[in-house]
Amino acid sequence: MTRPPPESSLPLLNLSAVPGVLGRIVTERAADYDGADPALGPARPAARRFEGALRGAGLSLIAEIKRASPSQGAIAPLDPVEAAQAYQQGGAAALSVLTEPRHFDGHPDFLRAVVGAVSLPALRKDFVVHPAMLREAADWGASAALLMVSVLREATAAYLEMAHHLGLDALVEVHSDSELDVALQAGARIIGVNNRDLTTLDIDLEVSPRLIRRAREAGFDGVLVAESGYRTPAELAQVRGLADAVLVGSSLAGSADLAQATRDLLRE
Numbered sequence: 181m182t183r184p185p186p187e188s189s190l191p192l193l194n195l196s197a198v199p200g201v202l203g204r205i206v207t208e209r210a211a212d213y214d215g216a217d218p219a220l221g222p223a224r225p226a227a228r229r230f231e232g233a234l235r236g237a238g239l240s241l242i243a244e245i246k247r248a249s250p251s252q253g254a255i256a257p258l259d260p261v262e263a264a265q266a267y268q269q270g271g272a273a274a275l276s277v278l279t280e281p282r283h284f285d286g287h288p289d290f291l292r293a294v295v296g297a298v299s300l301p302a303l304r305k306d307f308v309v310h311p312a313m314l315r316e317a318a319d320w321g322a323s324a325a326l327l328m329v330s331v332l333r334e335a336t337a338a339y340l341e342m343a344h345h346l347g348l349d350a351l352v353e354v355h356s357d358s359e360l361d362v363a364l365q366a367g368a369r370i371i372g373v374n375n376r377d378l379t380t381l382d383i384d385l386e387v388s389p390r391l392i393r394r395a396r397e398a399g400f401d402g403v404l405v406a407e408s409g410y411r412t413p414a415e416l417a418q419v420r421g422l423a424d425a426v427l428v429g430s431s432l433a434g435s436a437d438l439a440q441a442t443r444d445l446l447r448e
């Protein structure tokens with residue numbers, strides 16, 4: 181069986197099967213990119229900076245620039261560059277920058293500005309439902325993009341291949357055993373386990389440790405990231421020695437002094 185080269189493929193997604201809040205958001209995002217050019221252009225070299233940053237000693241922090249969310253509404257009117265600099269000073273290893281405009285108050289300019297101003301590698305945090313979104317991420321200087329198995333399903337492997345074609349690392353996000361199986365099958369090198377169920381927005385901090393253990397037991401030797409809901413060093417302790425990295429947004433973004441909040445959170 182031959183597959184068309186990644187630069188010409190537009191994998192089919194069944195977004196009407198995605199439930200709840202998540203379903204609404206991805207349907208809007210697909211409409212935003214309806215008719216966009218799916219061409220990726222020539223292959224770009226892989227720097228693997230995002231992956232490299234997370235492989236550092238101990239539990240690495242991915243700090244998120246998140247001004248609003250469906251679960252909390254407005255969080256804080258962060259200046260993206262100031263926030264990125266504060267996170268870097270506080271000890272973050274990498275950044276996550278929301279570019280979704282309607283529910284997370286994100287913007288492409290935030291990502292471009294952050295990449296131009298700080299040295300940490302940055303993830304484009306968005307609901308990727310079209311190849312053009314990956315091409316944009318690479319053009320804007322992101323080191324990585326988020327790929328959600330709950331959205332991409334059987335197209336996960338194709339999107340992973342497209343991200344790698346563009347020289348991007350991919351954070352492949354899962355929330356259940358069956359989604360983890362898809363990520364492992366697809367050949368993900370970085371897997372994020374989201375404690376938040378994006379269809380109900382409920383948080384369960386037991387989800388990450390459980391699925392991270394399962395991934396390791398299955399022989400996965402890539403990078404594992406615990407995502408969402410972390411507010412205290414005690415909560416981070418639940419994934420120390422287990423996850424390579426943790427992704428934190430709201431609890432940092434909502435604090436008065438972002439650099440100090442970052443240092444406090446990382447205190448063992």
Ligand SMILES: O=P(O)(O)OC[C@@H](O)[C@@H](O)c1c[nH]c2ccccc12
Binds near residue numbers: 306374408410427428
């Ligand atoms: O704000 P929190 O609870 O610290 O979570 C951060 C991050 O994990 C969360 O923003 C997130 C994880 N996966 C996502 C997918 C889309 C949008 C947002 C997310």
